[in-house]
Amino acid sequence: MARSHTIPIPLSRLLTAVEWRALCSSIAAATKTHLAVVDRDGWQLGGPVGPTAERREITIDGERIGTLLAEGDAAIEALSLTETVLGAVIRQAQLRLDAVAEHERQMATTIGELNDKRERLDRAVHRLEELDRLKSNFLANMSHELRTPLTSIIGYGEMLAEGLAGPLSLDQRDYVQTILGKADQLLGLISAVLDASSIESGQLSLDRMPVMLTQLVRSEVSSFVTAAQKRGIQIAVEAPVDGMILGDRKKLRQVVSCLLSNAVKFTPDSGRVDVTVRGGTLIPGDPSSPPAVHLVVTDSGIGISRQLVPQIFEPFYQVDSSSTRAFGGSGVGLTLVKAYVEAHGGSIWVDSDPGAGATFLAAFPTAQVAGR
Ligand SMILES: Nc1ncnc2c1ncn2[C@@H]1O[C@H](COP(=O)(O)OP(=O)(O)OP(=O)(O)O)[C@@H](O)[C@H]1O
Ligand SMILES: [Mg+2]
Structure with missing residues (x-):
């Protein structure tokens, strides 16, 4: 995993004041030295140390975040010890930072994908609404167009049945009645479809x-x-x-x-x-x-x-x-x-x-x- 973040914080915020005090006093006691920490903002802890104290700059990725100072026979050793501890702390912090960065990257990808999907869904819904409207219009128009000739079929059928075009044989009468029955059924169905489509297109009105x-x-x-x-x-x-x-x-x-x-x-x-x-x-x-x-x-x-x-x-x-x-x-x-x-x-x-x-x-x- 590539490092995208470095710890941007000064030494004073790498550990709490209590932790710093505990670290400095235990290393100073173990090495019989005086140890002080100064961060780049001027914050200082520990000591006392004079101008001849040994110094060690602490850097992360080339950026100075503070200085360690030690005085005494084992000053170098004390500095190395403190630096080792700080190295471990920095590594831990860096790992956590990397994990956060990775999490942020994944979140950004997920949000991007979700936005893409939402846009595609919006487009699909829009298209469906458009198709639905077209379908309802089509149904309404078709139903209307079908009804007109059907009304004529029924009208002429009734005229035949009433004998207006001359007397019918029993069979002929039977057939005409069947035609009329089926035409009525079809008319009922078309009316229902028309009603259903007018309901769907929100055009239902009550008298x-x-x-x-x-x-x-x-x-x-x-x-x-x-x-x-x-x-x-x-x-x-x-x-x-x-x-x-x-x-x-x-x-x-x-x-x-x-x-x-x-x-x-x-x-x-x-x-x-x-x-x-x-x-x-x-x-x-x-x-x-x-x-x-x-x-x-x-x-x-x-x-x-x-x-x-x-x-x-x-x-x-x-x-x-x-x-x-x-x-x-x-x-x-x-x-x-x-x-x-x-x-x-x-x-x-x-x-x-x-x-x-x-x-x-x-x-x-x-x-x-x-x-x-
Ligand atoms: N009283 C009922 N008992 C049992 N099933 C029913 C009853 N009423 C409706 N259904 C069921 O619901 C379905 C839909 O009823 P609906 O009245 O919408 O249509 P349909 O009677 O099949 O046809 P249409 O009413 O258009 O002539 C029916 O096909 C049937 O399966
Ligand atoms: Mg029914």
């Missing part, structure tokens, strides 16, 4: 008005009942309150519809779905949090493991993503649910275990709180 959640839930449930009954699934509604909130009716309808659709979809035949609207608090179970309306959808379905719960709210995440999966959908329902509930100042909670069904609880601030 608030007083909404009775209970009424909205009853009307949504009625559109699920027939399909659920076919599979022997019973949907029960319990609503002890009217559940008045200040919200966006269309988006709230989507929240209820997504939660209901999941509950029915992930519940095996002959299962059960319970929908409740009741009073509560914004943080369920915390009486000190503001009053809220709770929308609770419970099913007796396949459930979700607790570790996966945070992920099911991520866009396009589905627990079973295999190509052979039994359930349809694209994995955006809950992303929208969470974004819509949070845009209303609420929050969503999940309680579930595999095989033990699932409970989704959406807590919305009551109209008074939301309107404050």
Whole structure:
């Protein structure tokens, strides 16, 4: 290791005054001499010594840091002895100084590397943000562009189905209905993607008005009942309150519809779905949090493991993503649910275990709180 530092200190600071005194007096006693130390700043210790005393300059790397003076028969010996001790002290000090210098060098390298990494990370984050913005814009534009021709397809399909282009055979009617069904499905998916991208780009806005959640839930449930009954699934509604909130009716309808659709979809035949609207608090179970309306959808379905719960709210995440999966959908329902509930100042909670069904609880601030 190359020496980069020399000891820049005068003799007086190499040892404490007590150490100097002990060193000088023990060497003076052993050699029967008078010994004195003078450093380059004029500090002096020991003695007394006269002008004829033997002198020894102490230097480090050619730089004088002080002088030793000794008087007596063994003056030379006393000086050599003191010099030897000082040499050892200086070597120790130098070693420590070198270690500190090396440590400083390593720290400087590490800080330099960290700064480099931070700069690279900053650049990467910047680039990712830019890509994310481009992606959201692209999705929003694409969704819009896809929706326009699809609306025409549906319009012309409906005209065909209504017989405006002439009577259809049973088979033809069947095919047209299938086309319309699939086109509707596609339109729903595109709308969801558009909504998801507008959420991501922070463009989600609410059209608030007083909404009775209970009424909205009853009307949504009625559109699920027939399909659920076919599979022997019973949907029960319990609503002890009217559940008045200040919200966006269309988006709230989507929240209820997504939660209901999941509950029915992930519940095996002959299962059960319970929908409740009741009073509560914004943080369920915390009486000190503001009053809220709770929308609770419970099913007796396949459930979700607790570790996966945070992920099911991520866009396009589905627990079973295999190509052979039994359930349809694209994995955006809950992303929208969470974004819509949070845009209303609420929050969503999940309680579930595999095989033990699932409970989704959406807590919305009551109209008074939301309107404050
Ligand atoms: N009630 C539920 N029981 C069990 N698993 C559920 C339930 N609700 C959601 N999940 C799991 O969370 C995933 C994401 O749900 P999400 O509603 O976002 O998507 P999806 O229903 O698969 O498709 P989409 O809603 O877009 O039609 C589902 O694929 C499913 O794995
Ligand atoms: Mg869904």
